[in-house]
Amino acid sequence: METKIIIDTIWVLLTAKLVFFMNLGFAMVESGFARAKNCVNILSKNFIVFAVSSLGFLLLGWGLMFGDGNGFMGLKGLFFASGLDNSPATGEAYKGVYSSIAWTGVPFWAKFFFQLVFCGTAATIVSGAVAERIKYVSFIVFSFLMTTLIYPIVGHWVWGGGWLAGKGMFDFAGSTVVHSVGGWAALAGVLLLGPRFGKYTNGKINPIPGHNLSLATLGTFVLWFGWFGFNPGSTMTADPMAISHVAITTNIAAAAAIMSSTVLSWLLLGKPDLGMTLNGCLAGLVAITAPCAFVSVPSSIVIGLIAGILVVLAVIMFDRIKIDDPVGALSVHLVNGVFGTLAVGLFAQDKIAGVATGNGLFYGGGTKLLFAQLTGVVAVAAYTFIISFVAWAIIKAVMGIRVSLQEEIEGLDIGEHGNAAYPEFLSRKPAYSFLGTKEDK
């Protein structure tokens, strides 16, 4: 077989594996930022979600996203990814029903695997925001809907040859397609769920610290590592200049965001909060995901700096408006997914790593690209939020989405799973001081 196909396949598979590994990162960040009594539940959610995604994306998601169809959705080869396809043939030689992704010359299952891990990422983003009060079974059902009906449709619009691609919207590795989609779906769930018991009482915001910052830090490192698959891998071909460029813009944006979030939290909170530093890193990574291949290294510094500031302000803002997001998923993925997508319209430089995006606003390209990006942001927001809200609402009506108050207070680990994450360690149960209860055992 042609050497280029071999090399591209290695690249696509290895970077996909790195993205798969991000599931560990999410599991550790989310459980670390939550309380010990809900740890098993969070681990379970983050573990099973990739299994659900794998089956859901195989069953229907892939076909809806990449099947030949109209601007809104795929219509051919819908089920079990079993449509005709002679990959790795490309161009004229390609015969099959998944034309929109026929540009990358790798075998069919390599394409599927790479796209699957992205779908799984979108689904797992949801789990953090709804943590510590959602019913396990309801989360599983939503994840299935997410990976069969929600993510693939939006994915089709942007990456599957749909109407947003036609509008000239660019989202290199998924600030919108993956991160803001995960964020909007999470927001819908959070609004229907309401805040955790004890989070907002008598006009006060009660901080609920995470139980294990070692795990949260571990998870963030793993995510940063995995992002070196997420962004450079999104070339889906081993173009040396592009993948090197993307690796650096990705890393530099993360570094800049770490600094700005740390400094800002130091200024606002008096001390450099580790949680803000970690979420700053993730914010920079999310923000650079759309523009990583379209902007210069200096621009990646600016994008990162802004992302780090946005995430700190967003965390504070969501708390003020009583939207309870235990791990900051909305501030990281939704806010910075939107910002990163718009940043393409601001900072893009035509063909900087080979892609003809045209220039963004700051490089003399006017508002054309920015407008296309904004169209994408708004359209994706509307579709994802509405469909997700409906999905969550149906689940709520049919089986409920929130555990009982009793179970929430005692912890979802025992209630949902009959397990304890750390049965031997004596723990200080977080007191609900506003109830007048004391710390017990």
Added chain:
Amino acid sequence: METKIIIDTIWVLLTAKLVFFMNLGFAMVESGFARAKNCVNILSKNFIVFAVSSLGFLLLGWGLMFGDGNGFMGLKGLFFASGLDNSPATGEAYKGVYSSIAWTGVPFWAKFFFQLVFCGTAATIVSGAVAERIKYVSFIVFSFLMTTLIYPIVGHWVWGGGWLAGKGMFDFAGSTVVHSVGGWAALAGVLLLGPRFGKYTNGKINPIPGHNLSLATLGTFVLWFGWFGFNPGSTMTADPMAISHVAITTNIAAAAAIMSSTVLSWLLLGKPDLGMTLNGCLAGLVAITAPCAFVSVPSSIVIGLIAGILVVLAVIMFDRIKIDDPVGALSVHLVNGVFGTLAVGLFAQDKIAGVATGNGLFYGGGTKLLFAQLTGVVAVAAYTFIISFVAWAIIKAVMGIRVSLQEEIEGLDIGEHGNAAYPEFLSRKPAYSFLGTKEDK
């Protein structure tokens, strides 16, 4: 040097590194599923075992496994992997004493490294089943025997051009060679060791929960990640169609097994036990290891579903017959190693990813392949179990294999290592309620 050699070497080395990383996975799964008082001991065993494997496989294991010899064992180039070898030459051009692995065109040390990490995996599987009562030094000695005399002989039969390969038995990445070998060796040890103090009392099975499910989950994710080296890497050549196919069957089987083990534990135990979900994942991965390159994606779903059911039933069954396996290693690696090997005989489709296996029973191939697989299962079982039993028995006679009851109750960490894993955290020592003792600090 030829481009193909360069690419294949990169592929073999990078996937070998992923398999190496599985050592971390095993360490975290096993320590997480055990009690805190034995945590240092388990970490130590899982850490040193790869060092012992590295030296043992270099000293003798490689030569016995791949040296030219007879159907039973290698006879040439036995010691220090120092026989004549002009790799990466292949075919007619190959001159050397390791002909059975001359089919892969990579440098000698790349072959050695890849095979070493598999040997290390077989050895580390043992450690979980014998955990919480085995003497450290005895485990080290057994590991050395495992990697010099046990694993390499069986490996020779199947992968070193030995008699089982001649019978037409297929084991793509080692459901038998690695996993069931590890499982049989562990079973022999468990039978000689006996159950942990307090596990079975007065006809009751006392659950002994793991001390840290965060680590166990982390470890399972790492193993799943590493399996993307284990299975696709076993091509030992970057064949795009094969490695893409194997990546997907591997992942889909894991996903299906996660779902079936979760659902079955939900039905049987009333709640979805996280430990069952994690072991379900591993069971699916073990089961697909032999057939990953020989079966279709739909077949991988079925294999995974069955594996997830088998592991739950096996965990319950081993407890009923009082075989005490703290982490479920036998249910995962032995039971599903056997099942996966037989699954080749059932689900194989000739040349589905390029290899001429013939069809399995379910695809019209009759029982020929199934019988070859069964022969392999039985022969490997007999050899491994008997030799391991003898090895454990000799170690028991010479130096003992079990720590004192006093040490077992107080924990192996202090007794064997003089360390505590978490010296600052106050812990609830698991009570031996049947003795009438109470929980103490």
Added chain:
Amino acid sequence: METKIIIDTIWVLLTAKLVFFMNLGFAMVESGFARAKNCVNILSKNFIVFAVSSLGFLLLGWGLMFGDGNGFMGLKGLFFASGLDNSPATGEAYKGVYSSIAWTGVPFWAKFFFQLVFCGTAATIVSGAVAERIKYVSFIVFSFLMTTLIYPIVGHWVWGGGWLAGKGMFDFAGSTVVHSVGGWAALAGVLLLGPRFGKYTNGKINPIPGHNLSLATLGTFVLWFGWFGFNPGSTMTADPMAISHVAITTNIAAAAAIMSSTVLSWLLLGKPDLGMTLNGCLAGLVAITAPCAFVSVPSSIVIGLIAGILVVLAVIMFDRIKIDDPVGALSVHLVNGVFGTLAVGLFAQDKIAGVATGNGLFYGGGTKLLFAQLTGVVAVAAYTFIISFVAWAIIKAVMGIRVSLQEEIEGLDIGEHGNAAYPEFLSRKPAYSFLGTKEDK
């Protein structure tokens, strides 16, 4: 683009990612070996240090290290890595100001990324030795100096075409350039900081056990894994024979060092201490880093065995002379960085993996190579230690380097960050028994 460029770029980027991942390893080893009350601080340091390194190396480090200049430092293209450069052109075709690294035919940003992760490693080594008493802001400032002014200068001498390269000194992957530089910088800091409160009292050495050996073990596995990027990647070209050879010498040295450090600690301390085993592994890896491509596999066993012995003795020795290094960073990186560099002069065999080093002392090459290595060791020691000492002294004068005694006793997590790593777990605060205080809650 030429196939070789594509392949080399993949190799360089993927191995660089593995080296990046070592940041996680350092974070977990260091926090695991320290007390829970300082855990957030250590995590924060290890997290932000790579952000600082990324920006510092981009701003100035790269230019000083690889810019064309004199034997002492780079002078062209100093700032923002923005000098002229037409990589991946090599040889005659290269046009640019970073000639010393023009031998590797990969795109500019791939070179930068690979070198950046090495710079980051040198910086992060410092953090362990100064842990549990250093001010957060002071560490950040030092890290910035380290990655802009200290590491790049020495790096220029050896890898940037500077005067030590001209002397015939060889340091394949950085026993000197990365590890001993990190070690000398740390030593300077440790001397100015002094030991932790309570470590040495009334002539007694008080052991201060780490709070979480699970994390420390996890971290060491991650570092071992990352080293398979660190050493084999330092080819910066996918030479099959060289990268396979280096992977094996690296692994075998680690394995041998694990065995010798475990056995020696067993003999000296009565029991096989896990901390010694883990540091033994790291010692072997550091020691083989310089010679990995220049020595045979049997030599790598010997080098590993010696490294494992050295690290145990060094840990004991540093405690005797009251140099307080909470995690053993000096024993691992400094002592074995020096030893590994000298080992090239002893064990090198000319062209064993392709490089014309000449033979070392033990292979009939006389003392020529050994002398060049020794020159490197001394010169790097002098420069790094002196500059680092001055830098630390200035920081101390300007902003202080040590937290208050009160804060040190209560823990840096609350004092520096306002966070607690494990707010729910009840802990036994290590008692300062010499003060007559008792353990309190």
